[in-house]
Amino acid sequence: MPGLTALYGIEEVLDSRKVRPSWVNAAAGAVGSVVGQIAKIKGCKVVGSAGSDAKVAFLKELGFDEAFNYKTISSLEEALKKASPEGYDCFFENVGGPFSTVALQQMKNFGRIAVCGSISVYNDTTPQTGPYPHLTMIFKQLKMEGFMQSRWEQGKLHCREHITKGFENMPAAFMGMLQGDNIGKAIIREKISIEDVRSFQF
Numbered sequence: 001m002p003g004l005t006a007l008y009g010i011e012e013v014l015d016s017r018k019v020r021p022s023w024v025n026a027a028a029g030a031v032g033s034v035v036g037q038i039a040k041i042k043g044c045k046v047v048g049s050a051g052s053d054a055k056v057a058f059l060k061e062l063g064f065d066e067a068f069n070y071k072t073i074s075s076l077e078e079a080l081k082k083a084s085p086e087g088y089d090c091f092f093e094n095v096g097g098p099f100s101t102v103a104l105q106q107m108k109n110f111g112r113i114a115v116c117g118s119i120s121v122y123n124d125t126t127p128q129t130g131p132y133p134h135l136t137m138i139f140k141q142l143k144m145e146g147f148m149q150s151r152w153e154q155g156k157l158h159c160r161e162h163i164t165k166g167f168e169n170m171p172a173a174f175m176g177m178l179q180g181d182n183i184g185k186a187i188i189r190e191k192i193s194i195e196d197v198r199s200f201q202f
Helices: 002-013 030-041 053-062 076-083 098-106 134-139 167-178 194-199
Strands: 022-024 046-050 066-069 088-093 107-115 143-146 161-165 185-189
Touching: 002 030, 002 107, 022 030, 030 046, 030 053, 030 088, 046 053, 046 076, 053 066, 066 076, 076 098, 088 098, 098 107, 098 134, 161 167, 167 185
Parallel strands: 022 046, 022 088, 046 066, 088 107, 107 143, 161 185
Antiparallel strands: none
C-alpha cells in the first residue's frame, strides 16, 4: 500500500512529467521515503523534511537533494526557501496543519499538491480551524487533490501473507521464514481484543 500510494500520487495526481522541485513532508515515513526515491528516479530535485537528525541522515542516504529537521529549524518558510529558492512545482502532503499554509506560499504558479495524509491532526479531539490561503491558491492557480491508492485498484495483483499470531512466537516464525515455511510476506501479529481496538486513538 505505501509503495502504490507513492507511485500513484506522483504519476496520477502530481503528473510526474511536470514535477521538478518537489517537497515531501514526513519524508522518512513509509510513503514519503518511497515518494522521494521515485521522484529522484524521474529526475526531480527533491526536498524532504523529517522529525529527527537520524531521519534526515536517512533521507540523504536515499538521495534526497536537501533534507532538514523541522523540529530544530527556526522557520519552516526560510528552510523551504533555502532548500529551493526558485519554489516548488510539487508538494506531497502527509502532515497537514500549519505545514500546508506555509507550503502553499512556496509553490510556483500552476503547482500541484497531492494530499495523502494529515498526521498532525489525527488525534485532535476538535477539528483544526484557521485562515486558509485561498487567494494564494487562486493567484498561483494551484491544483490540490486528495487521494487514496484504492482508487486505482484493479484486482490484477495478488499477494498472500503468512501470519503468525503472538509476539512470543516470533523466534519460531523467523526460523520458519529462513527455512521457507512461509508463502508470501511473513508477518507477526499480536493478539488484540476488541476492547483494545476500541481504546485506540486515530
